Amino acid sequence: MSAMNNAAKVALVFGGSRGIGASIARRLAADGFQVALTYVSRPDKADETVAAIKADGGAAIAIQADSANPADIRNAVDQTVTSFGLLDVAVINAGVLKMGTVDAVSIEDLDLSLNVNVRGVYLAIQAAAREMKDRGRIITIGSNTAIRTGSVGGSVYSMTKAAVAAMVKGIALDLAPRGITVNNIQPGPTRTDMTAEMIDALATIVPLKRVGDPDEIAALASYLAGETAGYMTGASLTIDGGFVL
Numbered sequence: 001m002s003a004m005n006n007a008a009k010v011a012l013v014f015g016g017s018r019g020i021g022a023s024i025a026r027r028l029a030a031d032g033f034q035v036a037l038t039y040v041s042r043p044d045k046a047d048e049t050v051a052a053i054k055a056d057g058g059a060a061i062a063i064q065a066d067s068a069n070p071a072d073i074r075n076a077v078d079q080t081v082t083s084f085g086l087l088d089v090a091v092i093n094a095g096v097l098k099m100g101t102v103d104a105v106s107i108e109d110l111d112l113s114l115n116v117n118v119r120g121v122y123l124a125i126q127a128a129a130r131e132m133k134d135r136g137r138i139i140t141i142g143s144n145t146a147i148r149t150g151s152v153g154g155s156v157y158s159m160t161k162a163a164v165a166a167m168v169k170g171i172a173l174d175l176a177p178r179g180i181t182v183n184n185i186q187p188g189p190t191r192t193d194m195t196a197e198m199i200d201a202l203a204t205i206v207p208l209k210r211v212g213d214p215d216e217i218a219a220l221a222s223y224l225a226g227e228t229a230g231y232m233t234g235a236s237l238t239i240d241g242g243f244v245l
């Protein structure tokens, strides 16, 4: 999609400071969207991503908003609307990975995972939909572990990502009357800070014999955000080098 077509359009990326979310923020800005992105712990990375977008001629703002905090989520939407106008696109990328076998998982890790990866996603969709134009686009970042957990100690994470795939189907039905589509990208191993310690080992067991690049996930988000994806909704799209096949 050309920048011209999206000149006045607005995208909000929850968790857009680094990794996959930063790539999506940059890609949507290159597609012509004015981009707001949230972060929780890394203002330096958020500023870097905003600066990179501006250096390329785009418009971007960073908003500190903890996805575990419902008021922060609503505030991020409000700030975006105040700065740029009603939303065309919301990408809910913010997520945490807490590994641990069932005997060892702490209540803190369980609560954080549920609060950010499940409740935070639901509340972000809810808040964004209220301030979104009809025929808008909602995109979640789930995980291929929703289909196959794949590793010992991954029960909590895969459980949260399966919840995302399930909520997307129900919410897609709820928002269909407004023409808003709701789709879920399920990446496999992708090189980011989240996977830094395990990524080289994972590369050897991906059928395509490599891991994903965040820009490859961003390209799929760009498609889902675009005009030509308007007939797809409720889908979970796995992009993982064949890992779960």
Ligand SMILES: NC(=O)c1ccc[n+]([C@@H]2O[C@H](COP(=O)([O-])OP(=O)(O)OC[C@H]3O[C@@H](n4cnc5c(N)ncnc54)[C@H](OP(=O)(O)O)[C@@H]3O)[C@@H](O)[C@H]2O)c1
Pocket: 014, 015, 016, 017, 018, 019, 020, 021, 022, 038, 039, 040, 041, 042, 043, 045, 065, 066, 067, 068, 093, 094, 095, 096, 097, 116, 141, 142, 143, 144, 186, 187, 188, 189, 190, 191, 192, 193, 194, 195
């Ligand atoms: N990398 C992979 O292999 C992979 C595979 C499948 C799915 N995913 C999913 O893809 C998404 C992005 O992962 P990533 O690998 O890019 O991770 P990452 O490099 O760790 O980046 C995580 C991003 O989410 C933000 N974030 C985390 N907790 C947050 C919170 N409570 N409130 C607001 N923002 C929060 C971070 O903000 P700060 O910078 O401020 O901390 C950062 O922008 C996640 O949902 C993850 O589960 C990743």
